[in-house]
Structures are given as structure tokens and as C-alpha cells.
Amino acid sequence: MTYQFFAALVLLVAAAFVVGQRRAIAVSSGQLAQLHSLPIYHGLFAAIGVFVPMLAIFVIGTPIVTWLAQTAALGLYDAKIQSDPLQSSVILRDVVSLSKGQFAGDASPELRQAADDFKNVLTTGHWVVLALSIAAGLASFAAAFGTVKLPFRARKHVERFALIVLGACAVVAILTTVGIVFSVAFETYRFFFDPSLHGKPSVAGFLFGLEWNPQAAMRADQGAISTAYGFVPLLVGSLLITFIAICVAGPLGLFSAIYLAEYATPQVRAFAKPILEILAGIPTVVLGFFAALTVAPMIRGLGEAYGLNVASESALAAGLVMGMMIIPFISSLSDDVINAVPQSMRDGSYALGATKSETIRQVLLPAALPGIVSAFMLAISRAIGETMIVVMAAGLAANLTLNPLDAVTTITVQIKTILVGDQEFDSAKTLAAFALGFVLFFVTLLLNYIALRIVRKYREQYD
């Protein structure tokens, strides 16, 4: 059914385009300068004129037809069954599979009748829609044919249509954010405030609770299983690993950037830039594999050789590898800001007799400081939101600890763990993952916003 429609659509649109264009050339008797719009615009105008009505009829008609068919099929059953959404959806599913010939098992005569009705209404309806849309297409074709005249402003109409399409594409980007915020916020709202949900915490209990122990869906009659949705251990785990990562990436990234911006010869730069780009391009699942299978056992072995008690999934291992992951971020952003400081400041400093390192320390870094701080904040936000490295190298135990040799868990690990299990979608446990996602989204948004504001407020304008 859909194939016939799209075949007819493509055929008619192409025909309209070609005919419109040829007609325009014919009307101008070969002297194209007499036309207001180029022939291609006349062709496009005809094509759009055919496309829009046909598509509209199809998009509006098909759901209506489906709804009509469903009503016809259910009409055979009792009113009580019709008003119960669960039962009617079960019946509809059976009807659909029977009409496609995929039904396994015996069908009652009632079901067969319903399936027949369904199929009949559906087929008739689809043919009606197809016929209507083709009729509309032909009508538009004829009308468009009539509009092709010398002074007709085809290009204006086509460009207005194009503008609408462009605007719609831009709106898609906004829809993404709206979709994220809305879906996550909606589920979070249900997590905290839905009265039919059992085992859910209060907002304060979530934000300030010290124990994270989500359990499976609780029924109303279940006894008190210890369930806690305290967010603090996860936050501390995330921050601990991020702190270790920044301790690694901060000095390494910043000093790399300084060296590349100030000291490096072109040969060194030609060698170092690709290495940083390679590091930036390594997928995080690869780094997670490296962290879990090489770094963590190495740290464990080192720790035990010195008599320390190291967990096999220590925060140190995950933090080290995550630090290495964000070095390119800090390095490239700092490189840009250091290069953006005008040469005149460097020259002035050299003229006063400062060495290169003194210039960097006392002139360039303070000048570039807002940009560097913003780079750090962006790197922190990236580290907090990182999932694969911590999933593979950090543990699931919600420890509230600051010891880097212990196993900790982070926000992202818990989101992933909760949602790849087989929980039904409506339990408090699943919605807890959305609440965590909500918090994560806003924390990273806040960090990015602060980073941007810092740059805007404190940036020196040298020009």
C-alpha cells in the first residue's frame, strides 16, 4: 500500500517538474530572459504543488483509516471490552496478526469475523486514500500547468517553501533539547510525586540521602525491604574519579599546551598534534577495556607489593585513564587561548628582559586564565558525564569514601546498570535512572554555562 503511494508520488512529482519546466521554456518561446523566474523554478513550483497535497492527504488519511478499521473490528465485541484498553489492545493485536496470516493457534469465529472486517475496512480505506491523493495530485498538476506564464513569480513561492523547510530543520535541533528535558523531567516528576509508585523517596531523601540501594519494584503489600535512593554516594564517587582525572589531565594538558604554543618547533608540532588527535579519537570503550584489563591489575599488583589493600576496581584506575582521555580537551582549548593572546604582550615582556618561562608564567597565563579555567570546567563536565570507562573499570558498590584505592560507583554507572536490567518501565527503580539522568543533565549544563559566562565576563578585549 505504501509502496504504491510512494511510487505514484515520485512519478507525479517528477512528471510535474519536467512538464512545468518544459512549459516555461515553451511559453517564453525560447527567450528565457522574458520569464521572471528561471524555468527550473516553474518546474519546482509545479512539483511542490503536487507533492504537498498528496503527502498531506496520505499523512492525515492513513491514521484515520487505521482508526476506522480498528473501530470496525472492535465493534463486534461487548461495550465493556471496548472500553478496557488492555483487553482491546490484546484483541487488536490478535486481529492484526490474523489478518496478516501470522496468527498461531485456533481463532474463534468472532475473532475471524473481526479480522475480516478489519481487513476489508483497511483495504477499502487505503484505496480511497490512494485514489484521493492521486486525484489531488492530478488536480494540482493541472492547476500548476495553468499558472506557467511569463510574469508569474514562481521563484518567490518556491523560495518561501524552501525557507519553511529550512526553519523546520532548525526547529528539529530545538526539539531535541525539548525532548530530552521533557521526557527526562516527566519521568523524574513521576519518580518523586506519582502516588501509585511504591518505594519512592522524597526529594530531600534523594538529594541528601547517604545510602544508595535501589531494589526491584515493590508491591503495596510487600514488607519493608531496605530500599534507599540516596544520591550522595554516587555524587561523591563521580567527583572522586573526576578529581583524580583532573589531577592527571590538568598539569599534563596545560603543560602540553604551553609547550606546543610557545616552545615547539614545527617538526615537534607536526608529530605532537596527530598524537593528540589520535588520543581524542580513541573510543571510550577501548580506553575502558585498557583500564579494566591492564591498568587496574597493575595498580592492584603495585598496591599489594607495598602492603596496601587495593580493590580490584579501584577509583584510581578509572580516574587515571579518564584523565588521559580528557588531556586533548584541555590541551587544545588552552592552546587556542594561549595563542589568542596578542604578540604585543609577549614582545613587551621580552623587551623588559624576562625569560620565556617568566613571560608565560607572569604575562600569558594570567591573560589566558579565563579561557583556561573555562577549559577545565568543560573537561570536568565531560569527565562527570563519561560512561564507558567507569562502567568497565569502576565498580557497582555505592561506597561513600574518599580513598582512591577503594571501589566506588558513579552516576553514569548506576544509570546504565538500572536500565540494561530487565525492570519493567514503571517501577521506582527504573524511574530512579531518569532522575539521575536529570541531575546529570543539569549539572553538565550548569558547568558549561558557568564556563561560558567566565569567558565572556573576564575575557580581555585586546583589539
Place this chain on the structure above:
Amino acid sequence: MTDLTATSVLPRRANFDSDEMVARVKRRYRSEWRFKALGGAALVLTAVFVIAVLSDIVIKGTPAFTQHSLMLDVPVRADVVDPKGTRNPEDLRSADYFALMREALATAIPGIEGRAEKKRLSGLLSSGAGNELRDRVLADPTIIGTTVKVPLLLSDDSDIYLKGKQTRVLTVPSRGTATPSGTTGEITVLTSANDFADDLVTVKKALAARIEDEKSRLAIAEGRGESQASEVANLKDEIAALSARAHQPGVEEVLDGKMPSLMVAINGGLVKLNRISASSATGTVYIPLKSADEAAPGAWSVVTYERPESNRKTTDIEAAFLEKLRADGKVENRFNTIFFTHGDSRDAELAGILGSLVGSILMLIVTLSLALPFGVLAAVYLEEFAPKNKLTNLIEININNLAAVPSIVFGLLGLAVFLNFFGLPRSAPLVGGLVLALLVLPTIIIAARASMKAVPPSIKEAALGVGASHQQAIFHHVLPLATPGIMTGTIIGMAHALGETAPLLMIGMLAFIVDVPQGFLDPATALPAQIYIWSDLPEQAFEAKTAAAIMILLGVLLLMNGLAIWLRSKFERRW
């Protein structure tokens, strides 16, 4: 203006030749050198890390590209393969090829009696060992009734053993003659020189090392207090028993699974030793000897399997069989085509990446076909046609923020909207492609805007001057010139999408999917998700497979980024 007197605040001209001045300058230069060295060291450390990661992956992954098979002569018996004699493909497909394999193995290592031993022998083969033979029979039924030389795939543990990852095998040649007491069962081997003396000493030393281990565990258990009282008592008993044995050199020793395994290779057979003293040893025959004659010095040897049997997957008898097959030249190491032609499997030797590669390609097609048009058109609108008001400002801030949102949040969006609200099938490349398209969209918009900004305004103004409309100027002149930058940004965005795992896990690509997906709505998995799944599995062979899959992924990413760089260098124009 104040008068400056002779004793004014003007500093005296510094004496640059004084000692303290020279020292100060030296200090400053040293500090400069240290600073520069720090910068260089940071770069070097980063480079070291990148090289460490890549070489670790390559070292771990290269063994997975080859697989060991046994090249045996298999009699393709008609009564097993085609009992009805009809050459019906269905019958040929479902015949019991494993029985033929067992026969071939029995011919390769004759004399193995006992159900347990025979099971170990046939357990060396993979469950898919018969596939090659079956395919050959189906392709050419005339080989039924003949004997063919066919490769039989070995199981993953045997493969790892033959690659040397399970234990080292040390052979010590003999000094004296040896006389076995029989050819099968429990036998004793007597030697003329004390050939087992060294091994006896080694065993005693191993016992001493175990005593040290137990003593430290005892210390930890005692440190934990009274709750471990029974464990403390057990440990103390064990230490006493081990000490009694260790401090009596020369007395016969019983070997157990926690010590390196000792074997005697004599007269074409292999004996696993259970008890040794300096000049004699008693053990079980694993591979039957050809005769009970005396063996000359140098004709027999003592073989040690270094890692104790209890610490490895391959038992001593399986190792003995594999070593014999290898010595007979029947083991072949071939390129692992299964890795590239099969989907996922629970048996490590039969697992491949074809399913996940196809799934990834399907997803990238969806992502590209959605993100590229929407991204470029949105960028054109925002850059050229959008009125400069608060709404477009909001959209711009929006897009910049979206580029920095963690990828797992996109997974949550996909789960809530595409799976729950729209009811699309889980784990389908269509859903994965949609989620990744949303992820990549901000990157493409930002790259497209930057490329269009880089085109000089004079081009657009010239077009307007010749009479083009605004849209004509953009679409006929600016956009084509901005295309190289847009292409580069798109390829980099696709490379980023290819490596993303977290959002895919959210929409269900964690499932175990064996079949190669045929369409956009079939259940599928992607290469990064496959890597994640395999890294979690316990079998040792999957570690090499995961690393090999990572090598393929990194190779594809390298190609894509290289393509982007080449495009940029070839087509980019500097205005």
C-alpha cells in the same frame, strides 16, 4: 614637579657583573630550562600513554587473528554420513560428523582407553569442528567413501594452550637410562642416574614457598580476630604438615595439582608422575608407550608443565594430547576467517564480528541520511536566514549546549521517546541510528556554520550584485564552496558516532544476537557494543577476540579520520 636630589629614590644602575647578579641570571635560566623540560615531559608522557594503549591492544589482539586446527585424515564413511544412500542434502546436513572426528582422533593417538580419557580427547575439538567437513560433503558428495584431509577446528582452550598462554613446557634431557615397568596404567620408571633429584629439590622448594604463603595468610587471619578461629587452626595444621614434608630432603614426595606437573616422555609415550624420589618415579600413563624396553640416556626426558594444573583450564592429559599432536605435525595455525564471516557465538572459537559490523554500517547509514540534511539545512537557516532575535539566540545557545551533553542522556531520550512513546523495536539499527543522529546533529551544525563563515562575503555579494536572490546566492555559490569543510565535519562526526557505546546500551543493544541483521528493523548490535559484551565474558579466549575487534574498530576510525584529513588538505582553500 618635585626636585630630584642626588640622594633620590632613583635606583642605582645595577652592577651586572657582581657575583650575586650572575648567580641570579643563572638561576633564572635554569628555571627556564626546568619549565621547558616540564612541558616536553608532559608531551612525552601523553605520547607514551597513547603508544601504551595502542600497543597493549595490538599485543592482546594479534593472536586472535589465527586459529589452530588439526589436519587429520578423516574417513568419510558412507554409513555415517549418508546411511540411506540417497545423497539427500538434508540427510547430509544433519549427519553425525562428530563420530567421524572421533575416529580420526583415535587413529591419530592410538591406544587411548577409558571413557574419561576418550572424552578428554574428543573435547579438544570445537563444537563446530564438523562444519568444514560438512560443507565439503555438501559441495561435493563424491568424497563420501573416501578419506579426506580436513582441518578440524580446536576448542578455544586448546587454541590458547597451543599459543602458549596456559603454561610453559620445559624439557630436561636425561643423564641415565630409564626402565619403565609397563606400557599402560600405573607404572614405575627406574633410572640409573638420579635423574629426578633436581625435580625433587624443586618440589621441596615449591612446598617451602607455599608454607610462606600460608604463614602470611595465617598472619592476616589472626589479625582479624577471634571470628576466624577455625580458619586459624586449619592453617596452622596445614603449615605443620607442609613443614614436615619440606624439611626432609630425599624422601619420596607426592605431587598434587597445586605444584608444577612432571611428566616422563619415554618410548614414544608419556607418563604423568604422581610420586617421585631421587631415582624412581611412579605415575599414570597418559599416552601408551610403544614398549617396556630400557631407554638409553638422551632418548627419554623429564617434561615439566610449569603452571600447576589447578591454575589452568587445560588439564595435564589434554596438554599431553596436544603436545603429541603438535609433535606429530598435525596441528596447523591458520588465518581466522571465522572472525570475519560469522556472527556472535557463545563458543569463543566460533565468534565473529560480521553481525556487529553490518549492524554498525546500517546504523551509520541511518545516521548519515538523517543528520547530514537536517544539520546542513539548519546551519544554512541559522547562519543566513534567521532573523536576529531572542528566539534564534536561544536556538544557538541550545545547539552549543547539546554538543556538550553526555551521550548517556541521549540514550535516555531514545529509551523514553523512541522505544516507549513511538514503540519502535528495541535494538534495531533504525533506533540506534536515530539516537546517534541526534547526537551528531550539533557537531554537524557547528561545523557547517564555521565552513560557511569561512567563505568570504565578497563571493555572496558578487552573486547578489549579478542579480541572484539571497537563496540563489547561498545555494549556488556559498554552499558549494563550504562543502569541503562540511564534509570534513561530517566524517569526523560519523567517526565519533561509530565509537559511541553508552546510548546504544540504553536502547537495548546489549542482547546476544547471533544472526546477521538483514534490514533496518531486525535486532542488531553494533561493533562498540559487541566489544563491551565480549569484554564482560569470562572465557579467556574472549579477551583476545575483544582486542582484535577493537583493532578493527580503530582501523576503521583511522581510515575515516585519514579520509577527512585528506579531503581537507585536497579541497580546502585559503582565502
